[in-house]
Amino acid sequence: MIQKNIHLPIFFFAFLSLITGIFSGWQRIGWNIDLSNVVSQHGTLMASVFFGTLLMLEKCLAMPSRYYLLIPFVNGISILFLYFGNVHLALSLTTLASAAMCGVAFEMKRVAKQKLYWLFIVGFFCLFAGNIFLLLTGLFQASAVLWMSFILFIIVGERLELTRFLAVSAAQKNLLWIALSLVLIGVGPYHFYGNYIFGIGIICVSLWLLKFDIAFKNLKQKGQPHYSALTIIIGYFWLIVSAFYIITADTYNHFDYDALLHSFFLGFAFSMIFAHVPIIFPSLFKLKIKIYHPFYYVIITMMNLTVAARIIGDQIQSDEIRKWAGLTNGLVILLFFLSTIIIVFNGLRKSVN
Numbered sequence: 001m002i003q004k005n006i007h008l009p010i011f012f013f014a015f016l017s018l019i020t021g022i023f024s025g026w027q028r029i030g031w032n033i034d035l036s037n038v039v040s041q042h043g044t045l046m047a048s049v050f051f052g053t054l055l056m057l058e059k060c061l062a063m064p065s066r067y068y069l070l071i072p073f074v075n076g077i078s079i080l081f082l083y084f085g086n087v088h089l090a091l092s093l094t095t096l097a098s099a100a101m102c103g104v105a106f107e108m109k110r111v112a113k114q115k116l117y118w119l120f121i122v123g124f125f126c127l128f129a130g131n132i133f134l135l136l137t138g139l140f141q142a143s144a145v146l147w148m149s150f151i152l153f154i155i156v157g158e159r160l161e162l163t164r165f166l167a168v169s170a171a172q173k174n175l176l177w178i179a180l181s182l183v184l185i186g187v188g189p190y191h192f193y194g195n196y197i198f199g200i201g202i203i204c205v206s207l208w209l210l211k212f213d214i215a216f217k218n219l220k221q222k223g224q225p226h227y228s229a230l231t232i233i234i235g236y237f238w239l240i241v242s243a244f245y246i247i248t249a250d251t252y253n254h255f256d257y258d259a260l261l262h263s264f265f266l267g268f269a270f271s272m273i274f275a276h277v278p279i280i281f282p283s284l285f286k287l288k289i290k291i292y293h294p295f296y297y298v299i300i301t302m303m304n305l306t307v308a309a310r311i312i313g314d315q316i317q318s319d320e321i322r323k324w325a326g327l328t329n330g331l332v333i334l335l336f337f338l339s340t341i342i343i344v345f346n347g348l349r350k351s352v353n
Helices: 007-028 039-061 066-083 087-112 115-137 140-163 170-187 194-212 224-248 254-284 295-315 319-352
Strands: none
Touching: 007 039, 007 066, 007 319, 039 066, 039 087, 039 115, 039 140, 039 254, 066 087, 087 115, 115 140, 115 170, 140 170, 140 194, 140 224, 140 254, 170 194, 194 224, 224 254, 224 295, 254 295, 254 319, 295 319
């Protein structure tokens, strides 16, 4: 029998992968940290294990049986095998879990009978493809493109769920589907000029979201809705920046490649995390408190400044700027989650009193 609070160890493994991913990233940019077993798996830790586990958990919690939670649990425990140096087994677990999530996404589509659920199917298939490609070849660059597609499709699907309540015509939605098709078409031949199609598709997706996302309406509100809306919109601008590097970057130049990856994962993906944590965490942990504090604005300001500094460091090819900016990127992420924990405990204490 699946324990009632199995989502708690799942989140623990996700957070452990985040911390390990941050520290391994610091080692990769020159800080004196010894994580020899996992340093080569920085991308796996952040994209496949951390983001993968969180998004799997979110979807599986909405399923009728708690047995679905075994999927993000299997994905999450891969971090333990990475620690012990068994990379092959760890990648096998993430591949297995992502394959299972493709089935879950098909089941969601069957029940909901809505077109937008194809985005979740495609997203988790991209995660599966990236994982199995890495397992079989060890080539991170190809997997990274698939992991980016995974995060993009899942996030767009979730934003499109909210946009259902807005007056967006079928023709306008078709523009988004065309843009997403360009992204998908560009994945396969990405390293053979497909990056141009991939990047143009991402720009078109970004512009569509900037035009039609409900976030702009929420900017008129105060407190947490305004904070989340602003953070989402900032994330869309980082998505455009990443598309610029997708189109123009020399992926054999480590500065260009660093700017490409981190404008997407730090600029875009973490903006989405920061924006949605106050919305998702209360339901995830069955909390009857509000997760928000104005200090979040300080955190997103620091995050965007440090990501911008990192991109500038890449642009002028300064290892020193990139090193310090990378350090502060990680510290700000940790500060966000530490602040969230403090907000939760303060909220629980006040609710008891």
